[in-house]
Amino acid sequence: MYVARSPRIAARMLGEEMLVMSGHDSTLFTLNPTATILWQAADGATPLDEIVERRICTEFEVKPEDAMRDAEELAENLAKHGILLISEQPIVKPDAPVRGQR
Amino acid sequence: MTSLGTQVLATQALATQVESYSVVIAIGGVPVRVNTTDASFLEMLQNRYAGFVSDEGITEFDLDVDLTAPSGMERDAPVRVIQSAGRWLLERGDFRAEWDPAMRRGSIRQSANPYSIDAVLRIVHTLVLAESGGFLVHSASAIRNGKAFLFAGVSGAGKTTISRLAPADATLLTDEISYVRKQGDGYVAYGTPFNGEFAKLGENVSAPVAVLYLLAQGPENRIDPVGEADAGRELLGNILFFAEDPEFVHRAFQAACDFVHRVPVRRLTFVPGVRVWELIG
The missing domain is CATH 3.40.50 (Rossmann fold)
Structure with a gap:
C-alpha cells in the first residue's frame, strides 16, 4: 500500500500539533503524533510498510505487525476524511500544490 | 416605420437618460465604488456607511448594483460562494452577485435593502484580504x-x-x-x-x-x-x-x-x- 498527502488539504505544524484543514469543506482536524508521522512521510512513493518500519517502529515501542495493522487502519481513516490518498501503486505527483500553496 | 439609424439614435437617447450614481465605501483602506441608478438607494448607502464613505476619488474596485423588486427570499438562507473560470459567484436567498478579481469589478442583483449589499461587501473583502494574508x-x-x-x-x-x-x-x-x-x-x-x-x-x-x-x-x-x-x-x-x-x-x-x-x-x-x-x- 502507498499513501500520499492529499493536495486538497492545507496543513501546518503549530507548536507540537499538526493541524490540517479540508479544502473541500474547511473541516479542521488535529493529527495525533502517529498520524503526524504518517502524514509527513506520505510521499506517494514510499510503501506504507517501509514508513511503519523506519518511522513509526523507531519512534514508538510497538511490534511491527501491530504497528502495520494500526497504520493501515489509520491510513484508511485519514483517507475517508480526504486527508490521505491510498493506492496499491505508487502515487505520482500527489503533492501537486493548490495554487498559492507553500 | 423607423429606419435603423433612427432606432440607434433613439436607443442612445434613452441610455443617456439613465442617471448613474456612485459612492466610494472604503473599509480596511480598500475603496470600493458602488454604482447604482437609484438615488434613494445611494442615499441609504451614504447613511448606512457614514464614516466609511470616501471622497478622495480613489477606487480599487467597482461594484454595480442592479436593483430588483423585493422577492421575499430569506436572508437566513445559506450563502454559496464558488469560483468558476476565475470569477466568483456569490449567492444567497436575497441576492446573486458576481465578482471578477482580474477585472476588479463585480455586480449584484438585489432588492433595495441594506442587508444584501452588506453581506456582499463582507464576502468581497474576505476574498480580497485572503490574497494578502488578511x-x-x-x-x-x-x-x-x-x-x-x-x-x-x-x-x-x-x-x-x-x-x-x-x-x-x-x-x-x-x-x-x-x-x-x-x-x-x-x-x-x-x-x-x-x-x-x-x-x-x-x-x-x-x-x-x-x-x-x-x-x-x-x-x-x-x-x-x-x-x-x-x-x-x-x-x-x-x-x-x-x-x-x-x-x-x-x-x-x-x-x-x-x-x-x-x-x-x-x-x-x-x-x-x-x-x-x-x-x-
Whole structure:
C-alpha cells in the first residue's frame, strides 16, 4: 500500500500539533503524533510498510505487525476524511500544490 | 416605420437618460465604488456607511448594483460562494452577485435593502484580504494607547459586552467583525461598519494589532497564556469562511496560522464590569 498527502488539504505544524484543514469543506482536524508521522512521510512513493518500519517502529515501542495493522487502519481513516490518498501503486505527483500553496 | 439609424439614435437617447450614481465605501483602506441608478438607494448607502464613505476619488474596485423588486427570499438562507473560470459567484436567498478579481469589478442583483449589499461587501473583502494574508474575524476590537486589541469569540462570548465596557480612552473598531490586514511582519486592525448587537459603527481608524484575546466569561478577571495550536484552532473557528474553494481555504488557513505565530494570543476571562479594561492596554 502507498499513501500520499492529499493536495486538497492545507496543513501546518503549530507548536507540537499538526493541524490540517479540508479544502473541500474547511473541516479542521488535529493529527495525533502517529498520524503526524504518517502524514509527513506520505510521499506517494514510499510503501506504507517501509514508513511503519523506519518511522513509526523507531519512534514508538510497538511490534511491527501491530504497528502495520494500526497504520493501515489509520491510513484508511485519514483517507475517508480526504486527508490521505491510498493506492496499491505508487502515487505520482500527489503533492501537486493548490495554487498559492507553500 | 423607423429606419435603423433612427432606432440607434433613439436607443442612445434613452441610455443617456439613465442617471448613474456612485459612492466610494472604503473599509480596511480598500475603496470600493458602488454604482447604482437609484438615488434613494445611494442615499441609504451614504447613511448606512457614514464614516466609511470616501471622497478622495480613489477606487480599487467597482461594484454595480442592479436593483430588483423585493422577492421575499430569506436572508437566513445559506450563502454559496464558488469560483468558476476565475470569477466568483456569490449567492444567497436575497441576492446573486458576481465578482471578477482580474477585472476588479463585480455586480449584484438585489432588492433595495441594506442587508444584501452588506453581506456582499463582507464576502468581497474576505476574498480580497485572503490574497494578502488578511482576514475578517468574529471579534470585537478597539484601539488603546496606539495599539489594537482583538476580542474573539462566538456569539454570546462577550464581544458586545466588552465593547460596551470600553473606557473613554479606547476607540472602538467594531463589536462584531474585525478587519485584519497583514502589513510587513505584523498585522493592522481596521474599524468596520459591520456592527453587532451594539448597533454602533466602528471608527474608521487603524492600529497595529498587539494582542488577540480569546473571550471567556468567568468569576474573575484574568489573562492566561494560550498554546499556539489552541490559538490556531480557536482563531480558525472565528474566521469568516464563505468560499467553497480549496485555494481560498488554503489561504485563510495559512493566514490564521501565520497570525498566531506572530501575534500574542491570550485567554481573557472576565466578569462583566469596567475593571476588566484595567488589564488591557
